[in-house]
Amino acid sequence: MKKIYLLCFLPIFFMSFLIVSSEEKLKPTFKYSKEVLPLDRETREIRQRYRGKIFDSHAHLTIREGGYCDEEESTNSIVNAIKKTLDEQNVSQITIMSVPNSGRMKNYNVDVQKSLKKVLGKRMYLLCCTHYITNWANQQYENKAKVNDLKDELKEIFTRLNKDLQNPLYSGVGEIAFLHFNKRGHQALIKFPANYPPFLKILDKIANSNKKNLYFNLHTEPIDSDNQDSYHDMAFGGAEFLFKRYPNFKWVYAHSAMTPPSNVRIILKRFPNLMMDFNLKKSHIRDHNGWAYLSNPSNNEWEPYEDWAELMEEMPDRFMVGTDTKFCQRGHTIGIRNYKKQIKRFRKFLGALNRETAEKISYKNAEIFFNNK
Numbered sequence: 001m002k003k004i005y006l007l008c009f010l011p012i013f014f015m016s017f018l019i020v021s022s023e024e025k026l027k028p029t030f031k032y033s034k035e036v037l038p039l040d041r042e043t044r045e046i047r048q049r050y051r052g053k054i055f056d057s058h059a060h061l062t063i064r065e066g067g068y069c070d071e072e073e074s075t076n077s078i079v080n081a082i083k084k085t086l087d088e089q090n091v092s093q094i095t096i097m098s099v100p101n102s103g104r105m106k107n108y109n110v111d112v113q114k115s116l117k118k119v120l121g122k123r124m125y126l127l128c129c130t131h132y133i134t135n136w137a138n139q140q141y142e143n144k145a146k147v148n149d150l151k152d153e154l155k156e157i158f159t160r161l162n163k164d165l166q167n168p169l170y171s172g173v174g175e176i177a178f179l180h181f182n183k184r185g186h187q188a189l190i191k192f193p194a195n196y197p198p199f200l201k202i203l204d205k206i207a208n209s210n211k212k213n214l215y216f217n218l219h220t221e222p223i224d225s226d227n228q229d230s231y232h233d234m235a236f237g238g239a240e241f242l243f244k245r246y247p248n249f250k251w252v253y254a255h256s257a258m259t260p261p262s263n264v265r266i267i268l269k270r271f272p273n274l275m276m277d278f279n280l281k282k283s284h285i286r287d288h289n290g291w292a293y294l295s296n297p298s299n300n301e302w303e304p305y306e307d308w309a310e311l312m313e314e315m316p317d318r319f320m321v322g323t324d325t326k327f328c329q330r331g332h333t334i335g336i337r338n339y340k341k342q343i344k345r346f347r348k349f350l351g352a353l354n355r356e357t358a359e360k361i362s363y364k365n366a367e368i369f370f371n372n373k
């Protein structure tokens with residue numbers, strides 16, 4: 001009886017194995033650690049602040065028509081306030097993009113981003129398109145949609161992409177995420193495999209656009225801070241898959257891959273052209289754990305953790321400042337005060353590193369990477 005039972009189920013077992021394997025679960029080819037480092041580990045003392053110029057290579061400007069910033073501020077007043085702040089704070093250049101979740105916002109509008117780019121000219125790089133790619137791909141994945149079901153929608157996206165990639169105001173694509181969890185209590189979930197075919201159709205289209213020096217900013221979160229589930233394979237395997245599939249994109253791995261320096265060292269060695277931006281956030285353990293599990297490079301006083309400082313000094317050419325500021329996203333203000341706070345954090349942090357490293361990370365690396373100097 002047992003044998004017959006087994007024989008009946010064996011084919012089902014093998015068939016289901018085939019289905020799973022045909023989806024090809026991504027895993028990185030390198031070894032990594034899943035360790036979460038203690039927040040009270042050794043930090044480096046800040047002797048003096050870094051006072052030189054800063055190239056902020058990761059910032060956001062988020063406008064919804066009829067909401068927030070836009071309600072009280074005109075395009076001109078937003079653009080002028082941001083420009084004035086950059087001047088005052090000695091921020092020589094900035095890269096602006098939409099947040100990964102921008103596609104979920106009602107009446108999301110990129111016109112003010114374009115206006116800022118027109119005013120700042122070569123001082124600013126503008127990345128496009130995530131507001132109609134990231135959440136769309138996530139939604140389709142949740143609906144289990146296949147490329148064949150989405151022919152019309154993909155055609156529409158390709159039309160938008162063609163237009164945007166031909167627009168000289170844009171220098172690339174970002175911030176794209178395929179793993180993005182709830183770190184503040186109100187963020188929507190993005191979770192789909194990097195090799196989801198409709199997503200790849202879009203990336204293939206971008207790769208075939210012949211846009212030179214196409215920057216691509218990628219965000220992946222290896223840990224869901226809410227329950228500490230590990231998505232390391234999916235994050236690093238997915239990122240590796242994309243880096244290899246699109247070698248001509250100028251890749252930036254956002255927020256230093258949100259993983260400890262030992263993993264970052266391995267990733268940077270594996271991909272010699274890859275750059276990382278990093279931000280300085282507080283590590284809070286509250287109801288939503290925020291960035292506490294995502295290996296912030298500093299403690300809450302903005303002193304670099306010794307392990308991060310050592311890695312940055314060991315590989316000083318690979319990191320760039322990326323405040324991750326969100327102009328206009330929350331409340332009714334542009335977020336100028338918050339931006340000044342962010343820059344202050346970086347001046348403290350950079351002041352603890354050796355001078356050569358501080359200068360490279362603060363602006364020289366980004367100038368070489370973006371300006372092709």
Ligand SMILES: [Zn+2]
Nearest residue numbers: 175219254255
């Ligand atoms: Zn991000």
